[in-house]
Amino acid sequence: MRAALEIRRGISESPVTAGEVVSSAQRLQVAAPVSAILVGEQTYRTTREVIDYSEAAPTAAKAGAGAILAWQALAALPRRGVDLVREPRTPLVGRKRELELLVSTLTRAIEERSPQFVTLVGVPGIGKSRLVFELSKRFDQEREQITWRQGRCLSYGDGVSFWALGEIVKAQAGILESDRPDQAEEKLRTAVAALPLTMDEATWVEREIWPLIGSSGERSPEERSEERFAAWRCFLEAMAERKPLVLALEDLHWADDGLLDFLEELADRLRDAPLLVLCAARPEFLERRPAWGGGKTNVLTIALAPLSEDETGQLLEAVLEQRELEAEVREALVARAAGNPLYAEQFARVLEEIGAVQQLPETVQGIIAARIDGLPLADKAVLQDAAVIGKVFWPGAVEAIGDIPNREVRGRLVSLERKEFVQQARRSSVAGEPEYSFRHILLRDVAYAQIPRAARGERHRRAAGWIQSPGRPDDHAEVLAHHYLKALDYTRATEQGDSALAEHARLALRAAGQRALALASYAAAARFYSSALELWPESDAARVSLLVEAGRARHAADGTGIDLLEQAFQQLAADRDLEAAAEVGVDIARRFWLSGDRDRAYEYIDRALALTDDRRDSRSRAYALVERAAYHMNASDNAQASRLAAEALPLTDAPGMDDVRIRALDVLGSSRTFTGNVAGIDDSKQAIALARERNSFSRLIVAELNLHCQLYFLGQLDAATDALTAARQDVERHGTADQRNWLRIAEAHQAILHGRWNAAAEMLEARIAEAEAGLVHYLDPTCHAFTRARETKDPQITAPALALCATVLLTQGRRKQASTLTSEVLACGHVQVAALLELHGAVTPIEFAWLVRDLGREAELLTALESAPPTPWLQAACAIAEHDSAGSLDLVAKIRAPSVDAYARLRAAEEAARSGSHDVAKELLAPALQFFRRVRAARHLAIADGLLAEGT
Ligand SMILES: Nc1ncnc2c1ncn2[C@@H]1O[C@H](COP(=O)(O)OP(=O)(O)OP(=O)(O)O)[C@@H](O)[C@H]1O
Ligand SMILES: [Mg+2]
Structure with a gap:
C-alpha cells in the first residue's frame, strides 16, 4: 500500500490552498515507501501517543512551497505501560539534583549508546514513582525520539514471574489483557516484525517472548531458560536500536528472582545500546540483593532522602492550595510528615476533610483509614472491593465482586477520583473497560485491610x-x-x-x-x-503428570525433586504408559548424570530403552536411543555411540522431531569422527544446518562447538579455528553461561596452541578468579579435583587429568608415581589416548608420547594405539614412540599448531644433541627458537639455549 493519510502545509507557513493540500498529499504519496504509511505533522502530533512513528526524510517540495515534514507510522502503540502516574496535582518540590542526575544519565545513554541502569531506592511514599514521572515529562518534547515503556512488579506472594517485562511487551505490541490468544499472537508478530531483526531472529524472539504474555506453549524436554533471556535481550536491544529506549520498572522489591536475574544479566551483557533501565524499589530490596549493581560502572543506585522541612512545608501548602499555613499547624504537620511527601499529602488531605490537627491518628495508615472512614458508605465499599483486585483495577471487576451495578460503580469512581483516592488511566489494558489505579499502593493496602476477614474469601x-x-x-x-x-x-x-x-x-x-x-x-x-x-486427589489420573512437572521444576530450582520423577516413572510404568515412562526415565537419567551419579544415570537410561524395546517407531524410542548414544560418546565409547545414533536417526524423520533429529546428527557426527570416520563432519554440518533452520539455538551451539572439537581431533587446526569463529557469533548472541565458558576455554586453548599464552591467560583469568573466589576444588591439597575427575569415569575427563598430573610429577622427579598414572592411561588402550583430544585437555598426544618415552614405556603406547584412528595427532604420537623424530615432525607440521610444533622440535633437537648431532639439533631448533622468542617462552628458551651451548 502506498498511502498518505494527511498532509502538512509547506514550511513557508503560507496559508494552505485546496490545491496545495492535494499536491502535498500527492507528494507524500509518492514519497511513501512501499508498504508504508506517511503522515503529516498534524496527524503526527495528535496521534503520537498511540502510534509509533519514525521521522521520514522531508519530501522534496515543489518550487516555493517548501518541504513537507513527514513521519512514517511504524506500529500502533496503545500504551506506554500500566499504572502510570498521571499529571499530579501538586508541583514537584525539591529533588533538583536527583532529577538532573537522571536527565544526564539518560542523555549519556542516548548520546554514547551506553546502557545505563539506575535504581531509585527509598521508603514508601518518598517519591520514587514521582521522579520516574518527572523524568518522562522532561523528555516529553523528545517523545518521538524515545520509546518509553513501563512495567510494574505485582505484590502477590513471591511476585508473578516476569510480570513487569510482560507488561512492557504488551505495551509495545498493543496487546490488551482481554485479547484472545490469537489476537495477542498477531499483535506480537506485527510488533516483532517492525523491529530491526533478521527473519530468523524475529521467529526466535517471537517464540521465546510468547510465554511472557500468552500460554505456556509447547516445551522441549530440555529447559532453556538462558536462551529465553537471550531472546528477550535481543528484543529489547532491537527496540533500542530503532529508538532510544527507557524501561521503567516499578516496585522492584516485589519482583520475582527471575526478573532480577534477567536485569543483572542485561546489565552485564548489553554493551552498545541507547537504553536506560530505571527501577524503583523500597529499601528491603537491597536486603534481598545486597550486591545489586555492585562494581559495575553503568549501574547507579540513588537513595532518596526525606524532603527538608522547608520543602515539606511547601508541599503542604501546595496540597492545601494555601499561600501560607498557620505557623503552628505547619510545624505540627511538618513534624508528623517527617519529610515523606506521601505522608505530607495525606496529612494535608485529612486536615482538609476532617479538620483539627489534634485528633489526627499517629501513623499514615491511620490517617488513610480515617480518610476512608470519612467516605460515604457506598464509596467506601467500592474502594474496598477494588482493593481486592490490586493496585490496578477495572469497574467490571468491582461490579462482579461487590454486586454493584456497573453504572453506579463508575459514578462512585468519579467521586473517588475527585478525592484523589484513585485515578483513571488514559488508556485501558482491558477492551471496553476503563482502567483505574489507586493513587498510591498504601491507599489500596489500607482499604483492603479494612475488609472483614470473613468477607475476603x-x-x-x-x-x-x-x-x-x-x-x-x-x-x-x-x-x-x-x-x-x-x-x-x-x-x-x-x-x-x-x-x-x-x-x-x-x-x-x-x-x-x-x-x-x-x-x-x-x-x-x-x-x-x-x-x-x-x-490433588490421589486417585486422579492427571496427578502423575503433575508429579513430573513438579519434579522438573524442583530439580531445576534447587537440585531436589528427582524423587518425584522416580515416583512418576514407577507409576507410569505400572500403568503401562510406556512412552511417557520412557521420556521420564531419560529425564531422570540426565539429572543423575549432571549431578555426577553416572551409575544411576546409566540405570535409568537403560530402563527407558528397555521400556521402548518393542516400540521401534516411537518418539520416546528415538529420544532414549540418542541420549544413550550421547552417554556412550561422553564415555569415549564412540563405536557404540555412533551405532545407537545411527539407529535413532531414521526414527526422527517423523514430523515434530527436529529437536531429536538435530541431536542425533550431532552425536552421530561427533562419535563417527572420534572413531576416525571423517564422514562424521558431514553429519555434524547437517545438524548445524537443521538447527539453524529451526532456530534451535541451544542445539545449534552445542553442535557448532562439537564440530570444532572434531576438527581439532582430526588435526585440522585451521578449519577448527574457522569453526570456532563461526560458533562465536551464535554463542555471543544466543548462548548460555555454560556455552560461553566452553567457548572461552576453547578459544584460550587455541591461543595456547598458537603460543599466545598471555592472551590465553587473559581469557582464563576470569575463570581463575571465579575459581579462587570459591570453587571447592581449587588448590585443594588432597587433589580432590583429580579424584572427582576419576569418579566421573569418563575418559575425556580422566585422561587429561591423569596425563597432566603425570607430567607434573615427572618434572618434580617423582618418576614412580608418574609412571603409575601413565599406566592407567595406557591400560585403556587408544580410547584413553584419543580422549586427550575430545575436550581440550591440557596435554596433547604429542606431549603424552614424549612423557611415555621419558618413562621408557614406548612399547605400551604403540600397543595402545594399534587400532587408533589415523589422525595426524595419533600418528605423530606413534612416530615419537617409534623414535622416528623426523617423521613425527612432518606429521605435527600438518596440524599447524605452532606451540606443539616448537615443542616437538625442541624434544627432537634434544635427542639429536644427545646423540652428538649438534648441527641437526641446531637446524631443528632454529624455527622453534624463533617461535619461543616471539612468544617469550622463558622455560623453553632456557632449555633450547642450553642445547645450543652444548654444541659449541
Ligand atoms: N518531591 C515531591 N514533590 C511533590 N510531591 C511529591 C514529591 N515526591 C513525591 N510526591 C508525591 O507523594 C506521593 C507519593 O510519592 P510516590 O508515589 O512517588 O512514592 P514512592 O516512593 O513511589 O512509594 P512506593 O514505594 O510506595 O511506590 C505522590 O502523590 C507523589 O506525587
Ligand atoms: Mg512507587
Whole structure:
C-alpha cells in the first residue's frame, strides 16, 4: 500500500490552498515507501501517543512551497505501560539534583549508546514513582525520539514471574489483557516484525517472548531458560536500536528472582545500546540483593532522602492550595510528615476533610483509614472491593465482586477520583473497560485491610471469576492462583470447606506452575506445583503428570525433586504408559548424570530403552536411543555411540522431531569422527544446518562447538579455528553461561596452541578468579579435583587429568608415581589416548608420547594405539614412540599448531644433541627458537639455549 493519510502545509507557513493540500498529499504519496504509511505533522502530533512513528526524510517540495515534514507510522502503540502516574496535582518540590542526575544519565545513554541502569531506592511514599514521572515529562518534547515503556512488579506472594517485562511487551505490541490468544499472537508478530531483526531472529524472539504474555506453549524436554533471556535481550536491544529506549520498572522489591536475574544479566551483557533501565524499589530490596549493581560502572543506585522541612512545608501548602499555613499547624504537620511527601499529602488531605490537627491518628495508615472512614458508605465499599483486585483495577471487576451495578460503580469512581483516592488511566489494558489505579499502593493496602476477614474469601473467589472470563487465562494463571489461594485460605479460616473452590484452586495452581515453568521461573513453579499436589486427589489420573512437572521444576530450582520423577516413572510404568515412562526415565537419567551419579544415570537410561524395546517407531524410542548414544560418546565409547545414533536417526524423520533429529546428527557426527570416520563432519554440518533452520539455538551451539572439537581431533587446526569463529557469533548472541565458558576455554586453548599464552591467560583469568573466589576444588591439597575427575569415569575427563598430573610429577622427579598414572592411561588402550583430544585437555598426544618415552614405556603406547584412528595427532604420537623424530615432525607440521610444533622440535633437537648431532639439533631448533622468542617462552628458551651451548 502506498498511502498518505494527511498532509502538512509547506514550511513557508503560507496559508494552505485546496490545491496545495492535494499536491502535498500527492507528494507524500509518492514519497511513501512501499508498504508504508506517511503522515503529516498534524496527524503526527495528535496521534503520537498511540502510534509509533519514525521521522521520514522531508519530501522534496515543489518550487516555493517548501518541504513537507513527514513521519512514517511504524506500529500502533496503545500504551506506554500500566499504572502510570498521571499529571499530579501538586508541583514537584525539591529533588533538583536527583532529577538532573537522571536527565544526564539518560542523555549519556542516548548520546554514547551506553546502557545505563539506575535504581531509585527509598521508603514508601518518598517519591520514587514521582521522579520516574518527572523524568518522562522532561523528555516529553523528545517523545518521538524515545520509546518509553513501563512495567510494574505485582505484590502477590513471591511476585508473578516476569510480570513487569510482560507488561512492557504488551505495551509495545498493543496487546490488551482481554485479547484472545490469537489476537495477542498477531499483535506480537506485527510488533516483532517492525523491529530491526533478521527473519530468523524475529521467529526466535517471537517464540521465546510468547510465554511472557500468552500460554505456556509447547516445551522441549530440555529447559532453556538462558536462551529465553537471550531472546528477550535481543528484543529489547532491537527496540533500542530503532529508538532510544527507557524501561521503567516499578516496585522492584516485589519482583520475582527471575526478573532480577534477567536485569543483572542485561546489565552485564548489553554493551552498545541507547537504553536506560530505571527501577524503583523500597529499601528491603537491597536486603534481598545486597550486591545489586555492585562494581559495575553503568549501574547507579540513588537513595532518596526525606524532603527538608522547608520543602515539606511547601508541599503542604501546595496540597492545601494555601499561600501560607498557620505557623503552628505547619510545624505540627511538618513534624508528623517527617519529610515523606506521601505522608505530607495525606496529612494535608485529612486536615482538609476532617479538620483539627489534634485528633489526627499517629501513623499514615491511620490517617488513610480515617480518610476512608470519612467516605460515604457506598464509596467506601467500592474502594474496598477494588482493593481486592490490586493496585490496578477495572469497574467490571468491582461490579462482579461487590454486586454493584456497573453504572453506579463508575459514578462512585468519579467521586473517588475527585478525592484523589484513585485515578483513571488514559488508556485501558482491558477492551471496553476503563482502567483505574489507586493513587498510591498504601491507599489500596489500607482499604483492603479494612475488609472483614470473613468477607475476603468470597471476594477473592469473585475476583478470580472475573479475571478468568476474558482474554488469555494462561497469562493470568499466576494472578488467578493468587486469588484462589486467598479465597481458600480465608474460607478455610472461617471453616466453610468448599470442594468446588478447592478444585478451582488446584487447577489454577497447576496452570500457574506451568506458566512459571514455561518462563523458567523454577522456584515459583515448584511452589505452585507443591500447593497443587497438596490439593490433588490421589486417585486422579492427571496427578502423575503433575508429579513430573513438579519434579522438573524442583530439580531445576534447587537440585531436589528427582524423587518425584522416580515416583512418576514407577507409576507410569505400572500403568503401562510406556512412552511417557520412557521420556521420564531419560529425564531422570540426565539429572543423575549432571549431578555426577553416572551409575544411576546409566540405570535409568537403560530402563527407558528397555521400556521402548518393542516400540521401534516411537518418539520416546528415538529420544532414549540418542541420549544413550550421547552417554556412550561422553564415555569415549564412540563405536557404540555412533551405532545407537545411527539407529535413532531414521526414527526422527517423523514430523515434530527436529529437536531429536538435530541431536542425533550431532552425536552421530561427533562419535563417527572420534572413531576416525571423517564422514562424521558431514553429519555434524547437517545438524548445524537443521538447527539453524529451526532456530534451535541451544542445539545449534552445542553442535557448532562439537564440530570444532572434531576438527581439532582430526588435526585440522585451521578449519577448527574457522569453526570456532563461526560458533562465536551464535554463542555471543544466543548462548548460555555454560556455552560461553566452553567457548572461552576453547578459544584460550587455541591461543595456547598458537603460543599466545598471555592472551590465553587473559581469557582464563576470569575463570581463575571465579575459581579462587570459591570453587571447592581449587588448590585443594588432597587433589580432590583429580579424584572427582576419576569418579566421573569418563575418559575425556580422566585422561587429561591423569596425563597432566603425570607430567607434573615427572618434572618434580617423582618418576614412580608418574609412571603409575601413565599406566592407567595406557591400560585403556587408544580410547584413553584419543580422549586427550575430545575436550581440550591440557596435554596433547604429542606431549603424552614424549612423557611415555621419558618413562621408557614406548612399547605400551604403540600397543595402545594399534587400532587408533589415523589422525595426524595419533600418528605423530606413534612416530615419537617409534623414535622416528623426523617423521613425527612432518606429521605435527600438518596440524599447524605452532606451540606443539616448537615443542616437538625442541624434544627432537634434544635427542639429536644427545646423540652428538649438534648441527641437526641446531637446524631443528632454529624455527622453534624463533617461535619461543616471539612468544617469550622463558622455560623453553632456557632449555633450547642450553642445547645450543652444548654444541659449541
Ligand atoms: N518531591 C515531591 N514533590 C511533590 N510531591 C511529591 C514529591 N515526591 C513525591 N510526591 C508525591 O507523594 C506521593 C507519593 O510519592 P510516590 O508515589 O512517588 O512514592 P514512592 O516512593 O513511589 O512509594 P512506593 O514505594 O510506595 O511506590 C505522590 O502523590 C507523589 O506525587
Ligand atoms: Mg512507587
